[in-house]
Amino acid sequence: MEHSPPPFFKRGPAPLVRLFFFASMSLALLVLDARFRYAEGLRSSLALIAYPLQRAATAPIDFFSAVGAYFSTQAQLVEDNAALRARALALAQDAQRYGAAEAEVAQLRRLIGAAEKLPVKSIPAEVLYASRDPYSHKMFVNAGAQQGVTPGSPVADETGLVGQVTRVHALLSEVTLITDQDQAIPVQVVRSGLRAIAFGSGPSGTLELRFMASNAEIQNGDDLVTSGIDGTYPAGLPVATVIRIERDAELSFTRVVCKPAAGVDRGRYVLVLSDPSVRPPRPDEAKQDRRAQKAAARRAKSKDKDGDGAR
Amino acid sequence: MALGKSAEDILRPARASTIAASLAVAMFVSFLPWSDLRVAPDFVALVLTFWCVRQPRLVGLGVAWSVGLLVDAGNGVLLGQHALAYSLLAFVAIWLSRRILWFGALLQSLHVALILALAQSVALLVRLAAGDPFPGWALYVGPLVGALLWPGVSWLLLAPQRRLEREHTI
Numbered sequence: 012m013e014h015s016p017p018p019f020f021k022r023g024p025a026p027l028v029r030l031f032f033f034a035s036m037s038l039a040l041l042v043l044d045a046r047f048r049y050a051e052g053l054r055s056s057l058a059l060i061a062y063p064l065q066r067a068a069t070a071p072i073d074f075f076s077a078v079g080a081y082f083s084t085q086a087q088l089v090e091d092n093a094a095l096r097a098r099a100l101a102l103a104q105d106a107q108r109y110g111a112a113e114a115e116v117a118q119l120r121r122l123i124g125a126a127e128k129l130p131v132k133s134i135p136a137e138v139l140y141a142s143r144d145p146y147s148h149k150m151f152v153n154a155g156a157q158q159g160v161t162p163g164s165p166v167a168d169e170t171g172l173v174g175q176v177t178r179v180h181a182l183l184s185e186v187t188l189i190t191d192q193d194q195a196i197p198v199q200v201v202r203s204g205l206r207a208i209a210f211g212s213g214p215s216g217t218l219e220l221r222f223m224a225s226n227a228e229i230q231n232g233d234d235l236v237t238s239g240i241d242g243t244y245p246a247g248l249p250v251a252t253v254i255r256i257e258r259d260a261e262l263s264f265t266r267v268v269c270k271p272a273a274g275v276d277r278g279r280y281v282l283v284l285s286d287p288s289v290r291p292p293r294p295d296e297a298k299q300d301r302r303a304q305k306a307a308a309r310r311a312k313s314k315d316k317d318g319d320g321a322r
Numbered sequence: 323m324a325l326g327k328s329a330e331d332i333l334r335p336a337r338a339s340t341i342a343a344s345l346a347v348a349m350f351v352s353f354l355p356w357s358d359l360r361v362a363p364d365f366v367a368l369v370l371t372f373w374c375v376r377q378p379r380l381v382g383l384g385v386a387w388s389v390g391l392l393v394d395a396g397n398g399v400l401l402g403q404h405a406l407a408y409s410l411l412a413f414v415a416i417w418l419s420r421r422i423l424w425f426g427a428l429l430q431s432l433h434v435a436l437i438l439a440l441a442q443s444v445a446l447l448v449r450l451a452a453g454d455p456f457p458g459w460a461l462y463v464g465p466l467v468g469a470l471l472w473p474g475v476s477w478l479l480l481a482p483q484r485r486l487e488r489e490h491t492i
Contacts, residue, residue: 140353
């Protein structure tokens with residue numbers, strides 16, 4: 012099939028040598044990326060090259076939804092409008108009450124001399140696609156450093172917490188979902204005020220509270236919200252609902268399985284929240300590595316067994 | 323008779339632009355929102371295998387490695403995971419390239435299934451070494467689906483090189 016005469020004398024290095032070369036380059040990159048995170052600049056520029064393809068891949072969906080919207084009937088539009096107006100009215104009521112309550116809380120916080128909480132800013136973003144990686148739960152959204160997203164910002168939808176921004180590129184950013192194995196969130200049970208840490212449990216799409224004391228004050232149907240004491244997530248965001256409690260007589264701990272409140276793998280629009288308030292530096296934080304934080308949280312958790320591990 | 327080796331099928335030379343475009347399309351397809359990522363075949367690996375088998379002089383380890391890096395960055399996985407898997411895939415595909423095309427479609431697909439499964443295993447080993455949990459044996463459904471698609475994909479990718487009927491008669 013070759014139409015040019017084969018270059019007998021110029022073949023370059025032997026295939027095995029080439030394989031060895033590229034394999035060692037890959038391994039070096041893997042170590043650099045996994046252990047030291049040195050390859051972020053290279054990753055960002057490569058991600059920028061892949062961006063047009065990613066945009067193009069989601070374009071058909073946009074196109075079909077646009078066509079669908081064009082052909083939706085007048086009657087349906089009127090109906091939707093009425094429903095939305097009713098909802099807006101109901102929400103406006105809540106918003107007024109919330110405004111009043113916020114003012115009251117601010118006044119009370121001033122009275123007791125606590126730091127004032129600044130309002131949380133939010134950047135709307137659209138989900139581009141889920142990461143093609145069966146080992147982790149991540150997705151990409153179309154807001155990046157250009158839109159003011161910073162790494163570590165929590166991401167929520169209209170029903171609750173979705174995840175956390177773990178990498179920021181120029182035009183898009185990577186969100187690790189709360190169901191990811193490596194994700195840990197400090198939560199609080201609304202009913203009893205019990206604090207705990209929720210871990211993602213990977214493929215099953217649920218969250219887990221591990222190492223809960225067997226007499227912990229928790230029951231099926233309890234709502235979990237972010238406790239806000241880690242300084243990353245704003246307090247009071249719905250996280251999950253308890254669906255199963257496994258008490259094992261052989262183990263001294265209880266395992267609590269929860270279902271995420273937000274549509275973690277559904278929905279197309281999310282909000283990237285950023286909390287501009289300045290916090291005092293943590294006492295022993297030399298490294299901001301997530302794994303290290305998680306390990307620390309786990310250690311703290313197994314030490315005091317009443318589930319009070321969130322620092 | 324082997325695919326594409328029959329006497330009436332004298333193909334035109336492959337153009338570099340065709341190869342680049344097919345790799346771009348494969349990447350585009352893999353970025354589409356798939357419902358279960360474990361059973362979706364890796365189209366980029368499939369197209370890379372095709373070109374390594376058909377044009378081992380044009381597409382080799384270097385191309386495979388660069389494409390792998392691009393896939394890594396686009397998917398936000400460990401940088402080097404797909405690069406390593408694809409360069410090994412290219413090596414095996416080039417090694418088998420003289421042999422595969424003499425088989426029928428079924429045996430070709432079997433070879434391709436092995437190559438794709440090997441690439442998947444390399445990626446799996448890398449992730450296990452990095453501390454991720456094992457995502458289940460459904461992981462190997464993707465390579466099998468990819469191998470089933472092999473005859474269709476090779477027919478499609480050879481289309482730009484095929485001569486028209488008119489050219490034969492002239």
